[in-house]
Amino acid sequence: MIDLSKFISRLKRIGQGSGVVTRFAPSPTGMLHIGGLRTALYSYLLAKQNNGKFILRIEDTDQSRFVAGATEDIINSLAELGLQPDNLNNLYYQSKNIEKYQNYAEKLIKQDKAYYCFCSADRLAKLREEQIAKKQAPGYDGHCRTLDQKTIDNYQKLNKPHVVRFKTPRQEEIKFIDIVRGEISIKTDNIDDQVLIKSDGFPTYHLAVVIDDHQMKITHIIRGEEWLPSTPKHVLLYQAFGWDLPNYVHLPLLLNKDRSKLSKRSNDVAAHDYLQKGYLPAALINFMVLLGWNPGDDRELFTLDQLISEFKLERINKSGAIFYLDKLNWFGQQYFQKMTAVEFYQAARNWLSKFDEKIVHQFNKNVSAACQTRISHFSEIKTEFSHLFNDIDCQSKDLVFKKSTKELTLQGLSEVVKDLQNINENSWNADNLQLHLASLVRKLNLGNGDVFWPVRYALSGKEKSETPVELLMELGKEKSLARINKAITYLKKS
RNA sequence: GCCGCCUUCGUCUAGUGGUUAGGACUUCAGAUUCUCAAUCUGGCAACGGGGGUUCAAUUCCCCUAGGCGGUACCA
Numbered sequence: 001m002i003d004l005s006k007f008i009s010r011l012k013r014i015g016q017g018s019g020v021v022t023r024f025a026p027s028p029t030g031m032l033h034i035g036g037l038r039t040a041l042y043s044y045l046l047a048k049q050n051n052g053k054f055i056l057r058i059e060d061t062d063q064s065r066f067v068a069g070a071t072e073d074i075i076n077s078l079a080e081l082g083l084q085p086d087n088l089n090n091l092y093y094q095s096k097n098i099e100k101y102q103n104y105a106e107k108l109i110k111q112d113k114a115y116y117c118f119c120s121a122d123r124l125a126k127l128r129e130e131q132i133a134k135k136q137a138p139g140y141d142g143h144c145r146t147l148d149q150k151t152i153d154n155y156q157k158l159n160k161p162h163v164v165r166f167k168t169p170r171q172e173e174i175k176f177i178d179i180v181r182g183e184i185s186i187k188t189d190n191i192d193d194q195v196l197i198k199s200d201g202f203p204t205y206h207l208a209v210v211i212d213d214h215q216m217k218i219t220h221i222i223r224g225e226e227w228l229p230s231t232p233k234h235v236l237l238y239q240a241f242g243w244d245l246p247n248y249v250h251l252p253l254l255l256n257k258d259r260s261k262l263s264k265r266s267n268d269v270a271a272h273d274y275l276q277k278g279y280l281p282a283a284l285i286n287f288m289v290l291l292g293w294n295p296g297d298d299r300e301l302f303t304l305d306q307l308i309s310e311f312k313l314e315r316i317n318k319s320g321a322i323f324y325l326d327k328l329n330w331f332g333q334q335y336f337q338k339m340t341a342v343e344f345y346q347a348a349r350n351w352l353s354k355f356d357e358k359i360v361h362q363f364n365k366n367v368s369a370a371c372q373t374r375i376s377h378f379s380e381i382k383t384e385f386s387h388l389f390n391d392i393d394c395q396s397k398d399l400v401f402k403k404s405t406k407e408l409t410l411q412g413l414s415e416v417v418k419d420l421q422n423i424n425e426n427s428w429n430a431d432n433l434q435l436h437l438a439s440l441v442r443k444l445n446l447g448n449g450d451v452f453w454p455v456r457y458a459l460s461g462k463e464k465s466e467t468p469v470e471l472l473m474e475l476g477k478e479k480s481l482a483r484i485n486k487a488i489t490y491l492k493k494s
Numbered sequence: 495g496c497c498g499c500c501u502u503c504g505u506c507u508a509g510u511g512g513u514u515a516g517g518a519c520u521u522c523a524g525a526u527u528c529u530c531a532a533u534c535u536g537g538c539a540a541c542g543g544g545g546g547u548u549c550a551a552u553u554c555c556c557c558u559a560g561g562c563g564g565u566a567c568c569a
Binding site: 025026027029059061062064065117121124128132135136137138139161163165181184185186187190191192195197198199200202204205206209224225226227228229230232250252253255257259260261287290291292294296297298300317318319320321322324326327329330331333337370372373374375447448449450451452453454455456457460462463464465466467468 | 495496497498499500501504505506507508516517518519520527528529530531532533561562563564565566567568569
């Protein structure tokens with residue numbers, strides 16, 4: 001049993017001290033997951049605000065699930081988001097240290113705290129089936145727990161495949177403190193004899209994580225709530241080795257709209273996906289940090305530096321949070337609006353040249369200005385402003401007539417063309433164009449909408465778009481006139 | 495089934511033994527505008543249920559329901 005008071009005082013000490021070491025320990029089974037990103041973020045923030053260390057450890061103990069390129073994506077995504085690990089030049093891979101784990105397992109066996117298990121996968125599967133059929137809790141039945149030495153020696157001589165299992169003590173109660181949830185307790189009778197070393201010689205997560213966290217002197221284990229039920233297994237291992245417990249911080253889960261654990265089925269789950277869509281890293285970070293944490297007041301906009309000083313473990317929430325795209329989009333928009341026109345222009349070009357080279361050449365400062373207040377991520381430049389990059393088809397619907405009669409529209413449009421033709425390229429600027437359109441309205445004795453609406457529609461082909469003046473600027477004289485003429489031709493035909 | 499965790503507007507959340515239960519997103523309406531966006535103003539919208547404790551419970555306790563997670567030689 002753990003001495004809780006000792007534990008708590010230690011916890012307080014560490015929370016304020018400078019010896020904080022956190023780690024992000026993904027297994028390279030895919031791209032950096034958005035849930036992993038938040039875990040990494042919180043770990044990073046805690047380490048940095050205490051002048052501590054943030055370590056990246058690759059937990060590649062399952063050969064069958066290894067995905068090529070995953071580690072690289074994790075490293076790159078973290079870098080792009082500004083969460084640089086302190087051991088980047090000295091990454092730790094569990095797969096390169098298999099012997100170490102095996103040695104520790106041997107130690108436990110010698111102390112009678114673990115044992116060899118020679119049960120075949122077949123037997124285990126059958127056992128499981130029977131248990132389920134009988135409505136019993138599925139689990140290992142302890143068949144090899146009491147094997148005598150002769151049998152073991154014999155099996156080993158025969159090279160019989162085996163694993164190492166932990167000898168979970170019976171009828172004990174395991175208690176530990178989670179900083180988010182307080183004291184958690186579970187009876188050991190509900191804990192299986194966990195496999196420590198698999199038959200391929202690799203350690204399981206449970207063994208490796210305990211050994212490495214201890215050896216790396218990790219002070220705070222920040223991870224998803226899905227690990228909460230296996231934490232007692234880890235506590236048992238710490239006790240078996242005679243090591244001090246770290247601080248546990250189990251984060252609430254990130255959820256799909258239906259409140260199930262965030263999954264690929266209903267969401268993009270890779271950080272990469274959102275970066276590729278052109279969300280600003282700062283916006284993504286800002287959105288993510290608020291999913292499970294808040295500063296205690298009404299502020300919502302934070303830079304990473306601000307977060308480093310503001311973040312408090314005590315303000316982490318208990319309940320799961322839905323990954324709500326609307327709010328992410330709002331943050332995206334906020335961050336774009338905070339930028340200067342030049343900053344936005346450059347960032348957008350940067351993104352386009354990486355992900356949408358075809359339209360980067362048409363992305364001028366006027367287009368940029370129109371986009372800045374209207375998008376939440378860069379890929380919307382292409383989807384929301386298609387009329388700037390592609391030919392439009394304003395014949396598809398008779399929207400031109402929505403605000404005006406055909407005659408009026410025809411008359412207005414023709415006058416506009418006549419008028420605009422006389423403006424030379426040098427005077428083709430927003431103020432001047434606005435002036436021209438306004439004076440045309442007066443000259444023709446029409447309402448604003450009678451001129452502005454058809455011009456805008458002729459230029460954009462869309463019911464909703466930028467203003468006519470903006471469009472004239474974005475498209476330039478030649479293209480603008482061509483489009484208006486095209487609309488006139490169509491009107492005359494119909 | 496068993497074990498564990500969670501529960502305030504649709505969403506992210508603040509909050510207190512006595513509050514008009516606050517903010518943000520979404521949404522709706524108005525102002526502005528040719529439309530959109532942006533901006534400003536305003537509105538709708540929540541304490542899962544049942545018992546206690548108490549003068550008083552959203553807040554404390556118990557039960558229950560629901561949700562989620564775990565139950566692998568996956569992490």
